[in-house]
Amino acid sequence: MIRRPPALLLAALALTGLVAGCGSTTKAGAPAPAASAAAFPATAGGVTLPQRPTHIVSLTPTGTEILFAIGAGSQVTAVDDQSNYPAGVPKSNLSGYQPNAEAIAAKSPDLVVISTDTNKIKDQLTKLKIPVYVMPAAATLDDEYAELTDLGTLTGHASQAAQTVTQVKNGIAKLVAGVPKRTKPLTYYYELDQTYYSVTSKTFIGSLFAMVGLTDIADPADADGKAGGYPQLSAESIVKANPDLIFLADTKCCNQSADTVRGRSGWAELAAVRDGHVVALDDDIASRWGPRVVDLVQAIVNAVEKVPAS
Known part of the structure; x- marks a missing residue:
């Protein structure tokens, strides 16, 4: 590559991502259907969970937003220091920019969500037998939908994730269709x-x-x-x-x-x-x-x- 944004900007783009009115599709605080125990064991994105996770740590603001949007907010026990939506997320001093395996493990997570494998944190946590789901910054809307679906599967909220995907698709389609030529x-x-x-x-x-x-x-x-x-x-x-x-x-x-x-x-x-x-x-x-x-x-x-x- 010839020219790139400064390293800090690249890191911010990757971790916060990118990357909704029709009103916000993220309805924080809305009652969510209970996760189904029958959905486990569950496999998605190369991760297999034997049972519904109840101590999720999110080290990506986008991941945090998705988890709460699909009704898995009550299962999230800690988020990184950049996650700020929806209001009231369990913010901690954990960093997605410089993740520390010991600090993450101290939260006793049964699932960690990251967007970049900085410091080979996935390998470090895997050695500690902590499941890690990696959700890279989306390159297309289909990538976003796939990650929404994966997190729905892994948290036991597949149906609500599917509903969220439909809401996003329909919301965008309606907006685009209304733009005058x-x-x-x-x-x-x-x-x-x-x-x-x-x-x-x-x-x-x-x-x-x-x-x-x-x-x-x-x-x-x-x-x-x-x-x-x-x-x-x-x-x-x-x-x-x-x-x-x-x-x-x-x-x-x-x-x-x-x-x-x-x-x-x-x-x-x-x-x-x-x-x-x-x-x-x-x-x-x-x-x-x-x-x-x-x-x-x-x-x-x-x-x-x-x-x-x-």
Whole structure:
């Protein structure tokens, strides 16, 4: 790869992911059907559990969101220090960035959910006879649906996981179907950080924008794919592309806003800035690939609908 986002940004993308209105599909606090003991032993994603897990440790914010969305929240006894949704999750000082096998084992888990195998933590925990389910950052919506299904199987909530998948699919389909067709597609710039790292339409995030009919100005910067879908643009190239919409996924981490964008040299006259189409996204929703992906698609659709047809 030629250019990559900084290591910390890559880690954040992998661990929080990506990566929903139709209202949020994650209904925290809603009563969940009891997990069925008859569903065990259960196998999914290379993991076999002899019985329903009751002490789940999640080291990925997306995994945490999924577990609570499918009704397995009561089985989660600890989550990593970055998991913050839904409200009231059992946050701990465990780290998904630098996982420590001894600290995790001290929680007596019967299932650990991770998104990246940092420090070969899976092997370390396996040696301690602790089952580990790995859910990499989704590259497609089908990947997200597969992980939802796997976690439903492993936690004894297969039916509720299936319902969640259907809700996400239907929510996205309804939103996309309602977007008015345009003679000329709108263009957009998606900002990961202040150094102009972005995403192409070949990434999970980019595919959502493509579904809504938007053209990504970052695609030419990674035409050969050597940046892995995360090219670093230049301020000059962004100004030259003059996108119709700008989406900021660095509002919480880096305090970026329509005002800070307007203050950048040469940016005040960009179509998106001039016409008020700079969209401040919630960093968490924009970087995770759980059920709240519907919320992200809703934000994209809302922004598109505010741009007058030419």
